[in-house]
Amino acid sequence: MKLIPDLKQQIEAIIGTTLDESVITIEEWNQYGSSSTHRRTVQVAHNTLTKEAEGFIQDDEMLDGLATDVSSWRTQDLIYFKVGMNEEEGTVLYWACSVDAVTLEVQRLIELLISSHKEALDEEQPVIYENDREQQLAELGQWLRKQMEQKVQQEPIPDHFSLDGELNTEKIPFLLQCETPDAHRIRSKELNKLLESYFGEEIILIPVGEQEWVFLGDEQIVTGEAEEDTTEARKDLLNAFCQGLYELVASEWAGVFHLSASLPCIPAKQLSPVTALLQESVHLGRAFHVAQHIHLPWDLQLERLVDSIPVQQRLRFIQETGKGTVLFSDSETLATLETFFNLDCNVSETAKRLFIHRNTLVYRLDKIKQEIGYDVRNFESAVLVRLLLLMYKVTKKL
Numbered sequence: 087m088k089l090i091p092d093l094k095q096q097i098e099a100i101i102g103t104t105l106d107e108s109v110i111t112i113e114e115w116n117q118y119g120s121s122s123t124h125r126r127t128v129q130v131a132h133n134t135l136t137k138e139a140e141g142f143i144q145d146d147e148m149l150d151g152l153a154t155d156v157s158s159w160r161t162q163d164l165i166y167f168k169v170g171m172n173e174e175e176g177t178v179l180y181w182a183c184s185v186d187a188v189t190l191e192v193q194r195l196i197e198l199l200i201s202s203h204k205e206a207l208d209e210e211q212p213v214i215y216e217n218d219r220e221q222q223l224a225e226l227g228q229w230l231r232k233q234m235e236q237k238v239q240q241e242p243i244p245d246h247f248s249l250d251g252e253l254n255t256e257k258i259p260f261l262l263q264c265e266t267p268d269a270h271r272i273r274s275k276e277l278n279k280l281l282e283s284y285f286g287e288e289i290i291l292i293p294v295g296e297q298e299w300v301f302l303g304d305e306q307i308v309t310g311e312a313e314e315d316t317t318e319a320r321k322d323l324l325n326a327f328c329q330g331l332y333e334l335v336a337s338e339w340a341g342v343f344h345l346s347a348s349l350p351c352i353p354a355k356q357l358s359p360v361t362a363l364l365q366e367s368v369h370l371g372r373a374f375h376v377a378q379h380i381h382l383p384w385d386l387q388l389e390r391l392v393d394s395i396p397v398q399q400r401l402r403f404i405q406e407t408g409k410g411t412v413l414f415s416d417s418e419t420l421a422t423l424e425t426f427f428n429l430d431c432n433v434s435e436t437a438k439r440l441f442i443h444r445n446t447l448v449y450r451l452d453k454i455k456q457e458i459g460y461d462v463r464n465f466e467s468a469v470l471v472r473l474l475l476l477m478y479k480v481t482k483k484l
Contacts, residue, residue: 093203094181095265095342097196101188105167105181112171115178118159157197160185167196175235222247227293230300233358234365242355252290253353257302258309258324260331261364264297266341272297277335284334290353300361305350320349321384328380336379344368346381366390373480392476400477408474413457422450423462423475431468 094105110118158167165188170179188196215221226247233241243253264272278291281301290302308327309320324347332345346364351357363383371381374389392400413419422440426447429435437447451462458474460467 093199095267097181097199100195101183101192103183103187105183107169107179107181109177109179112176112178115168115180118166157200158193165193167200169200219249222249223290223292227295227300230292230358230361231294234294234362237362241358243353243357248354249290253302253357255352256305256350257290257353258305258350259348259353259357259360259364260301260303260328261346261361261368262299262301262335263344263368264335264339264341265343266297266339272339274299280334280338281331284331294361300357300364302353309350317349321382324349325380325382328382332380342379344372344379344381346371346383348383374476388472389476392473393480395477397481400481404474404477404481407470408458408478413454414475414478419450419454420475422447423454423471426451426462427468427472427475431463433463 094107098104156168158165160166163185164182165185167181168178169181171177172179215224226243229244229247247253262277266272274291274293277299278289281289281291285303285307287304287307292300292302294300309323328345328347332343335343335345346367348360348364351360353360367381367383367386370386370389370393371378373393374386375381395403408414422436425439426433426436429439433447433451434444437444440447454471455461458471460471462468462471
């Protein structure tokens with residue numbers, strides 16, 4: 087299923103809010119689209135099922151067939167746009183936002199934009215590679231992307247992608263995802279040149295998607311200067327290395343960038359599962375920490391656990407434990423709790439970081455205790471509120 091580069095960002099600028107992206111089965115799309123039609127809540131554009139046509143459609147199977155062709159439909163709260171469909175996998179990629187953000191005219195405009203961009207993507211041009219290495223890396227990226235799509239993440243890299251044995255030595259893997267305007271799209275050659283100037287040597291740059299790359303660097307360049315030969319020391323150096331790398335990329339191109347990295351691995355054997363881990367880390371980081379751009383796997387352990395909890399159980403926990411978490415709708419409270427937890431629940435350090443008097447912070451913490459019954463200065467309460475906050479972040483839009 088092809089994604090539409092840059093269009094999501096353009097539409098978000100038009101409607102003034104974010105679009106939530108998700109994938110469901112074709113059967114689910116048909117079911118939801120049909121049920122919405124039955125409720126007469128669907129408002130569709132000129133190239134989809136019209137409201138007047140509803141009265142002529144009585145057969146459920148006919149509705150199911152038509153629902154697949156519907157490019158958008160509404161519920162009472164949300165509007166859904168079909169971006170693409172993968173018939174082999176039986177899935178539909180869609181974007182959703184609040185109905186309040188989109189008028190019928192804007193809905194038609196968005197459908198037209200999606201349709202025109204999909205047509206442009208279908209007109210694929212043949213790719214011409216400058217040398218065998220560039221072609222081999224591109225084909226390796228296609229193989230790797232297929233592994234991710236099929237969730238086959240334990241297979242070693244086929245021998246014909248060996249790159250003269252380069253993948254059989256320890257490398258540090260990185261993942262870079264970019265959201266850039268059309269006029270500033272990043273080309274692999276330009277990115278490779280910039281990265282090699284930062285690493286100070288040749289790297290292995292593998293394109294795995296639209297504006298997404300995996301690249302491999304020498305371990306000694308990144309973590310070779312660790313004062314102690316410990317995992318924690320290497321993680322600290324890798325974090326600092328990523329900070330500098332992100333700043334370099336962000337200063338070179340316009341757009342939004344997300345970076346992840348992992349500890350050294352043997353790419354020939356581990357590149358597929360490590361890539362899956364890095365993609366998951368970026369997904370978790372973007373979901374739980376929207377203001378951050380560097381997402382390292384070891385910093386997202388709790389987020390990974392929360393993300394694995396079924397939605398209904400999260401909602402139940404929020405309602406029963408957090409009394410609906412009305413308090414979390416206050417940005418000041420959110421900032422206070424985030425900073426407090428990031429600084430290991432240290433009151434003095436949190437007050438300094440927030441540039442407020444210590445007594446002001448104590449007042450805020452007392453207010454939280456009064457509202458939801460948990461004193462975050464107590465360990466057990468802090469754990470519960472931390473979980474509550476994480477669940478709220480990824481569940482509040484549902």
